[in-house]
Amino acid sequence: MERKISKWQRGLVLCLFIGGLFILGACSSNESSGEGEDSDALQVWTMSGGLKEFVTEFEDANGAKVEVQTIPWANAHDKLLTAVASGKGPDVIQIGTTWVAEFAEAGAFMDLSDKIGDYENLKPDHFYEGAIGTTTYEDKTIAVPWYVDTRLLFYRTDILGEVGYPEGPETWEDMIDASRKLADRGDDQFAVDLPANDPQFPFMMAWQQGWEYEVGAGADNFDSPDFKKAVELHHLFYDEGLSQMEEGKEFFQSFADGSKPMFFSGPWDIKTIKERAPEIEGNWDVHVMPEADNNKSMMGGAHLAVFHNSDKEDLALEFIDWMADKDTQLKWYEENSELPANKEAWEDPLLSEDPMVSTFGEQLESTQPLPLIPEFERLGQELITKLEEINRGGKNIDDAIQEYKADTERVLAD
Numbered sequence: 001m002e003r004k005i006s007k008w009q010r011g012l013v014l015c016l017f018i019g020g021l022f023i024l025g026a027c028s029s030n031e032s033s034g035e036g037e038d039s040d041a042l043q044v045w046t047m048s049g050g051l052k053e054f055v056t057e058f059e060d061a062n063g064a065k066v067e068v069q070t071i072p073w074a075n076a077h078d079k080l081l082t083a084v085a086s087g088k089g090p091d092v093i094q095i096g097t098t099w100v101a102e103f104a105e106a107g108a109f110m111d112l113s114d115k116i117g118d119y120e121n122l123k124p125d126h127f128y129e130g131a132i133g134t135t136t137y138e139d140k141t142i143a144v145p146w147y148v149d150t151r152l153l154f155y156r157t158d159i160l161g162e163v164g165y166p167e168g169p170e171t172w173e174d175m176i177d178a179s180r181k182l183a184d185r186g187d188d189q190f191a192v193d194l195p196a197n198d199p200q201f202p203f204m205m206a207w208q209q210g211w212e213y214e215v216g217a218g219a220d221n222f223d224s225p226d227f228k229k230a231v232e233l234h235h236l237f238y239d240e241g242l243s244q245m246e247e248g249k250e251f252f253q254s255f256a257d258g259s260k261p262m263f264f265s266g267p268w269d270i271k272t273i274k275e276r277a278p279e280i281e282g283n284w285d286v287h288v289m290p291e292a293d294n295n296k297s298m299m300g301g302a303h304l305a306v307f308h309n310s311d312k313e314d315l316a317l318e319f320i321d322w323m324a325d326k327d328t329q330l331k332w333y334e335e336n337s338e339l340p341a342n343k344e345a346w347e348d349p350l351l352s353e354d355p356m357v358s359t360f361g362e363q364l365e366s367t368q369p370l371p372l373i374p375e376f377e378r379l380g381q382e383l384i385t386k387l388e389e390i391n392r393g394g395k396n397i398d399d400a401i402q403e404y405k406a407d408t409e410r411v412l413a414d
Contacts, residue, residue: 041065042315043090047073048302050335058322064315084108089307091316095143097134097300098200102374104137110306110313113141119317121324127341130299130367137372143303144320145341147332149266150297150363151204153290154273156261158283168287172208172233175290179242182261191242192262193251194234199380200298200370201264202387206230210293213371219408222401226293231390231397238391245392252276255284266300267360268337286356288363299367301341339364375411382407 044051044066052068059066069090071079077099083089084106095103103109116122122144124132131145155168163181165174179191195201203213211226221227237243244260252269254260256277273284289295304323306316322328329340330348339351339360346352346361370376386404389395 038065038067041067042092042312042319044068044092044094044319045071045079045090046094047071047076047096048094048336048338054332054335055319058319061322062315062318064319066319080108083307087309089309091307091310091312092319093305093307094146094302095305096302097131098370098376100134100143100303101137101372101376104140104142105374107308108305109142110308110310111140111142112144112306112317113139115313115317116141116144119321121321121326121342122317126324126343128299128343128364128367130364130369131301131303131341133369134299134372135303143305144324146302146304146323147329147338148299148301148341148364149268149339150299150360150367151201151264151266151289152297152360152363153287154255154263154265154269154284155287156255156258156280156284159258159261168285169290172290172292176236176242179237179262180240183240183242188259190244190254190260192237192264193248193254193260194237194243195264196243196388197384199377199384200300202230202234202383203370203380204289204296204298205234207296207368208289208292208294209233215371215373218412219405222405222408228397228401229292231387231401234387235390235397256280267339267357270356271337286359288359288366294366295363296366296368297363299364299369301339375414378411379408382411 042064044055046068047070049070052070055066055068058064076096080089080093080095080099080103084103089108093108095109112122116124127145128148131148135141135143135145153168157166157168159182160166160168160178163178165178169175169178175192182191183189206227206229209226209229211221211224211230213221238245248254249257249259251260251263251265252272255263255273256279270286274281289297304320306313306320310316323332324342326340326342326345326348329342329345330350332338333340333345334350339357340346346358351357351361371379373379383404386395386400386407390397390400
């Protein structure tokens, strides 16, 4: 039976026809053009560096050849669009959690629903619930969790101790109280470096206020008083000068000199702070998200999927099964600081006995996937724009929310 072509795909083909030369020109010079590829090798596309050298153990154990193509994140979306439109993709493909719905709707991935039960490491109960939540689309399993990430609060224990919070703020009320005291230290002293351009962060703040996004409700989701509370909370930090409006110093510098003794980020910045600000060793820590109604953080990371028309399905699943093994995931963490999606790996002392990393493990138990809709990226960017108009331009919050609701209706109707 012929599959119905969606409006997304019709638009995609037209955009690629018009902009194809630009897309191809944007790809970095070190990307493979496809020429010289071994037709017997398993083709893998990834945005994570170091995988090419990492997979040699799989090759040795399975007698297979794996050709890895590493694509910069900046080019990855267009590269995947081109693959979907042309039907010429890899066998195994890395997919960011926020892209799942968009590319699943376009039919980019093989349905693995009837296959994952045949592989020990691919069974859903091996993974965090939040991670599994972004591997299904329209009741089909289209990916397997590879690594996960979430967000925590990084804070200076010494400086927060001076304002009464040596263990870090537990609630958003604590955050506000501590931030006001920190900002009162003088000129160019702030409390927290909020991720102003991260479209995921405002949604996390809204979840913590008790807001939920219901897919069927569309733009009406943003009529919720809890969503408005999150917008008001976000604005408070800029309105009172608790967070710097301008970009300012690099985050690790302001963290090291104490002018911004708090920031929200992921596990990779543990290594960044240790390497870039060694002088503050012992004077900083991480804390789970502040709580309001709850302390939910986002469940991010990346999955591995099989491209819809791969002719190496069995080998592709053997490879993904190997990548999902707890020992493989621990080795990957050691080399790349990307957290295992396999929950059993978290029992290893490498993670369980590291206080900072284990705090990320604690937060992973209180996470939520971002709305699994193809339009999420656009909705996130529209929200960032509205927050900028409120925080920098002085737009009335009620008016901005109503405008955002209208923007959402337009985006969802496209």
